[in-house]
Amino acid sequence: xxxxxxxxxxxDAIAFRCWDSFVGRxxxxxxxxxxxxxxxxxxxxxxxxxxxxxRRAEVAEQQPQMKRxxxxxxxxxxxxxxEAQVNQVVNDGPQQIEKLCCGGYCSKYxxxxxxxxxxxxxxxxxxxxxxxxxxxxxxxxxxxxxPPALVIERLLEPTVGMETMFDEVWSHIENEDLxxxxxxGMGGVGKTTLLTNINNNFQHAPNDFNIVIWIVVSKDIKxxxxxxxxxxEVGVIDDKWKDKEQHEKAQxxxxxxxxKKFVLLLDDMWDWVxxxxxxxxxxxxxNNSKIVFTTRSExxxxxxxxxxxxxxxxxxxxxxxxxxxxxxxxxxxxxxxDIPKLxxxxxxxxxxxxxxxxxxxxxxxxxxxxxxxxxxxHVLKKSAPEFSGMGDKVxxxxxxxxDNLPCQKVKSCFLYCALFxxxxxxxxxxxxxxxxxxEILNKYVNVDxxxxxxxDILGTLLNACLLEGEGDIVKMHDVIRDMALWLASDPExxxxxxxxxxxxxxxxAPTLGxxxxxxxxxxxxxxxxxxxxxxxxxxxxxxxxxxxxxxxxAESFIDFMPILRVLDLSENKDLIRLPSGxxxxxxxxxxxxxxxxxxxxxxxxxxxxxxxYLNLEYTAELEFIPPNTLSSFRRLEVLRMSGSNYQLLSEDxxxxxxxxxxxxxxxxxxxxxxxxxxxxxxxxxxRLLTCTRNLNIEVFDVNFDVNLPTMKSKDLxxxxxxxxxxxxxxxxYWARQAAKGPRNSMVIDRLCLLGLQSVVISGFSSxxxxxxxxxxxxxITYLSVDxxxxxxxxxxxxxxLKVEHMVEEWKPFAKLTHLILSQLPVLKSIYNNPMNFPxxxxxxxxxxxxxxxxxxxxxxxQGCYTILIEGVDAWWDGLKWEDQLAQNVFxxxxxxxxxxxxxxxxxxxxx
Numbered sequence: 001x002x003x004x005x006x007x008x009x010x011x012d013a014i015a016f017r018c019w020d021s022f023v024g025r026x027x028x029x030x031x032x033x034x035x036x037x038x039x040x041x042x043x044x045x046x047x048x049x050x051x052x053x054x055r056r057a058e059v060a061e062q063q064p065q066m067k068r069x070x071x072x073x074x075x076x077x078x079x080x081x082x083e084a085q086v087n088q089v090v091n092d093g094p095q096q097i098e099k100l101c102c103g104g105y106c107s108k109y110x111x112x113x114x115x116x117x118x119x120x121x122x123x124x125x126x127x128x129x130x131x132x133x134x135x136x137x138x139x140x141x142x143x144x145x146x147p148p149a150l151v152i153e154r155l156l157e158p159t160v161g162m163e164t165m166f167d168e169v170w171s172h173i174e175n176e177d178l179x180x181x182x183x184x185g186m187g188g189v190g191k192t193t194l195l196t197n198i199n200n201n202f203q204h205a206p207n208d209f210n211i212v213i214w215i216v217v218s219k220d221i222k223x224x225x226x227x228x229x230x231x232x233e234v235g236v237i238d239d240k241w242k243d244k245e246q247h248e249k250a251q252x253x254x255x256x257x258x259x260k261k262f263v264l265l266l267d268d269m270w271d272w273v274x275x276x277x278x279x280x281x282x283x284x285x286x287n288n289s290k291i292v293f294t295t296r297s298e299x300x301x302x303x304x305x306x307x308x309x310x311x312x313x314x315x316x317x318x319x320x321x322x323x324x325x326x327x328x329x330x331x332x333x334x335x336x337x338d339i340p341k342l343x344x345x346x347x348x349x350x351x352x353x354x355x356x357x358x359x360x361x362x363x364x365x366x367x368x369x370x371x372x373x374x375x376x377x378h379v380l381k382k383s384a385p386e387f388s389g390m391g392d393k394v395x396x397x398x399x400x401x402x403d404n405l406p407c408q409k410v411k412s413c414f415l416y417c418a419l420f421x422x423x424x425x426x427x428x429x430x431x432x433x434x435x436x437x438x439e440i441l442n443k444y445v446n447v448d449x450x451x452x453x454x455x456d457i458l459g460t461l462l463n464a465c466l467l468e469g470e471g472d473i474v475k476m477h478d479v480i481r482d483m484a485l486w487l488a489s490d491p492e493x494x495x496x497x498x499x500x501x502x503x504x505x506x507x508x509a510p511t512l513g514x515x516x517x518x519x520x521x522x523x524x525x526x527x528x529x530x531x532x533x534x535x536x537x538x539x540x541x542x543x544x545x546x547x548x549x550x551x552x553x554a555e556s557f558i559d560f561m562p563i564l565r566v567l568d569l570s571e572n573k574d575l576i577r578l579p580s581g582x583x584x585x586x587x588x589x590x591x592x593x594x595x596x597x598x599x600x601x602x603x604x605x606x607x608x609x610x611x612x613y614l615n616l617e618y619t620a621e622l623e624f625i626p627p628n629t630l631s632s633f634r635r636l637e638v639l640r641m642s643g644s645n646y647q648l649l650s651e652d653x654x655x656x657x658x659x660x661x662x663x664x665x666x667x668x669x670x671x672x673x674x675x676x677x678x679x680x681x682x683x684x685x686x687r688l689l690t691c692t693r694n695l696n697i698e699v700f701d702v703n704f705d706v707n708l709p710t711m712k713s714k715d716l717x718x719x720x721x722x723x724x725x726x727x728x729x730x731x732x733y734w735a736r737q738a739a740k741g742p743r744n745s746m747v748i749d750r751l752c753l754l755g756l757q758s759v760v761i762s763g764f765s766s767x768x769x770x771x772x773x774x775x776x777x778x779x780i781t782y783l784s785v786d787x788x789x790x791x792x793x794x795x796x797x798x799x800x801l802k803v804e805h806m807v808e809e810w811k812p813f814a815k816l817t818h819l820i821l822s823q824l825p826v827l828k829s830i831y832n833n834p835m836n837f838p839x840x841x842x843x844x845x846x847x848x849x850x851x852x853x854x855x856x857x858x859x860x861x862q863g864c865y866t867i868l869i870e871g872v873d874a875w876w877d878g879l880k881w882e883d884q885l886a887q888n889v890f891x892x893x894x895x896x897x898x899x900x901x902x903x904x905x906x907x908x909x910x911x
Contacts, residue, residue, distance in 0.1 A: 049134045181291070186465035253280065297464050298465070311465075359394050488500075601622075666687075693718065716755055761785050844868045846869075
């Protein structure tokens with residue numbers, strides 16, 4: 001019978017189940033209030049644990065490539081869920097408690113209380129399990145291999161020598177605080193190569209970017225073209241795209257990129273591009289996207305809002321040689337034992353510029369004999385445009401930077417710098433005075449106004465990476481200079497015509513035919529001894545003949561230079577006279593005779609009535625200037641006589657002093673005084689005092705009873721004081737005069753030396769400190785102290801506190817850039833208190849064995865390009881420092897006594 005079944009149950013089992021059910025239900029009710037309290041407490045514990053785990057995960061995720069574990073995230077999500085559920089249960093608690101009776105052991109609504117109590121017990125178990133799981137998370141995050149960004153790898157030859165620069169740029173890309181990075185540098189330096197390496201590295205290096213976009217911007221590109229290129233990269237171009245307005249395209253691009261973490265690489269930018277109009281979201285810490293661009297102009301970096309500007313520089317020598325040798329090839333280099341050495345000479349002509357190294361290296365790959373290599377060196381030195389690849393590849397590419405200059409004036413100033421030799425440190429002041437005389441500059445009220453314009457022009461050239469600069473000098477890269485001469489040799493390109501042969505060891509001037517159409521001629525740093533021919537140069541404006549071996553200039557040499565404006569004959573120590581034909585240079589405005597052997601100025605010089613600049617500095621043999629000569633130069637603005645043997649202010653020179661006083665246009669005056677009488681006369685002529693910029697004081701013999709008048713010279717820029725006698729008396733005398741009041745105060749009034757920037761002091765046996773000077777000349781940038789045998793400190797704090805106008809917040813040497821201390825045997829300190837040198841560039845200390853402490857912190861070394869500290873090992877070991885880190889930073893620059901201190905370039909006289 002299929003519909004029959006039987007059940008067999010034990011009476012004990014049934015009784016047990018009934019009893020268990022009754023007791024369990026009773027527990028859910030009787031323990032309800034206790035369980036509710038436990039539930040609330042357990043929830044608080046679990047919430048605290050969850051917060052701790054989340055914090056650990058968040059901290060871990062701040063590390064590169066770290067991501068929280070999935071099991072941790074799932075656990076946090078479950079805790080969030082159960083928190084909401086338990087909160088609801090707890091919120092219902094008061095209502096359920098009211099239903100209880102019989103002391104909490106029973107309920108008025110037993111079934112309802114039973115179900116609620118069971119839910120509370122269940123949540124208690126769940127909370128306990130989650131808490132137990134959370135307490136056992138040993139790791140909450142781990143490194144993850146992120147998928148590479150969507151990037152198209154670009155073709156690139158193996159690169160040499162850019163590894164350090166690449167690492168620097170990549171580290172900034174990984175910096176979440178930087179969103180916009182600008183790479184700038186001269187043409188051919190490798191900016192595009194560097195950016196290509198950056199692009200390709202996104203294909204291989206772990207990162208969390210969604211897409212990498214490469215755009216070649218180039219010159220005069222339109223926003224619509226950039227939009228089209230981005231749209232193609234992100235895949236939104238369709239048939240309707242070309243019909244959309246610019247703002248519609250921008251909106252669509254923005255809608256896509258704002259949802260992605262992107263990298264935008266912009267190559268070859270020549271001007272500011274408004275990326276918001278393109279549709280590119282602003283890069284910030286919220287989206288962590290990156291914009292990296294290349295340009296030849298630092299100005300573009302600023303206008304694009306680059307948070308980090310990185311100059312891509314030419315390769316250092318070893319990397320440059322390595323790149324050059326790779327392009328030449330081992331086979332060619334091994335063909336002859338002389339070729340490797342000749343290859344170094346050829347590589348040096350490229351100046352570390354990768355484009356030139358690659359171009360020249362490839363051209364030399366088939367040159368198999370030393371003769372061919374020697375010829376290459378000759379061509380590169382004498383006429384670089386004729387070398388294979390230079391005139392048709394390298395120079396045209398560099399010319400884009402020249403073409404992009406804002407106006408013809410700036411272009412002319414750039415080409416002018418090519419008149420100086422290779423690797424020449426060009427004084428900005430020298431350019432200033434030449435350009436003033438050439439009438440290149442705008443009309444100006446005074447020299448300072450002209451100087452401001454010169455700095456603006458040079459700033460434009462520096463920003464365009466066509467010049468390099470540091471302080472008051474600029475330099476032109478060798479290949480850039482070759483390009484400039486290539487341009488200046490072709491009037492059709494620049495409307496200029498240069499004849500330049502510098503540092504070429506010429507013994508005589510080039511043939512006359514080369515002079516005829518030249519506007520500017522430079523034979524600087526040759527060995528020319530005599531100028532005997534008569535060149536016809538109707539267009540000649542500039543003639544540089546400095547640093548030769550000139551002994552004689554023929555009377556007729558300058559007969560046919562009717563519009564010559566600038567004549568530089570400086571640094572020809574054997575040149576003792578000028579030809580009488582100088583009177584024919586009626587257009588001459590600039591005459592530089594400094595460091596020549598000139599003994600007297602010719603009377604014919606009076607004819608140069610348009611002269612605005614006359615430099616007679618360090619004319620050690622000059623003894624005579626004919627009467628009424630200086631007074632003939634009614635337009636003279638600059639007269640430089642520092643170091644000249646001729647004493648303008650001597651007692652028997654009253655007529656010459658009157659001539660000086662009559663120069664109403666004089667704005668810049670430099671001189672050397674060698675006696676107390678001359679100093680007295682100098683400070684009495686207020687007109688001269690106000691235009692004096694450089695003052696050299698030598699050989700004092702002070703009479704304490706002499707009553708010197710007030711010296712006011714707020715524009716004094718350079719002060720050199722040299723003596724091996726009684727300078728201590730001078731210090732005391734000036735201090736005593738200052739104590740008499742403003743009317744008798746000399747130089748030591750704070751305003752008097754406000755403009756003083758450079759100070760050179762040497763050879764004072766009794767001078768103990770410079771407090772009196774430093775306290776009253778607070779804008780000093782260059783300080784050199786040498787051979788002062790009693791100098792104990794540079795600034796005496798006790799003396800400083802006695803100076804009435806000093807204030808507590810004054811910081812000595814706040815603007816100092818160069819500090820040279822040499823042969824000061826008893827110098828113990830520079831200053832008693834800790835000092836900060838925010839702008840220091842050069843530190844040289846030698847022959848100071850008693851110096852106990854150097855007031856430099858570790859940051860001082862960061863901006864320095866020259867540091868030299870000399871002494872015995874025991875002295876170095878005993879030095880006190882602001883901190884241990886400072887000693888460690890300066891240790892590599894310490895040299896045990898034995899070698900001599902090199903003369904710093906900035907110690908040379910300013911011309």
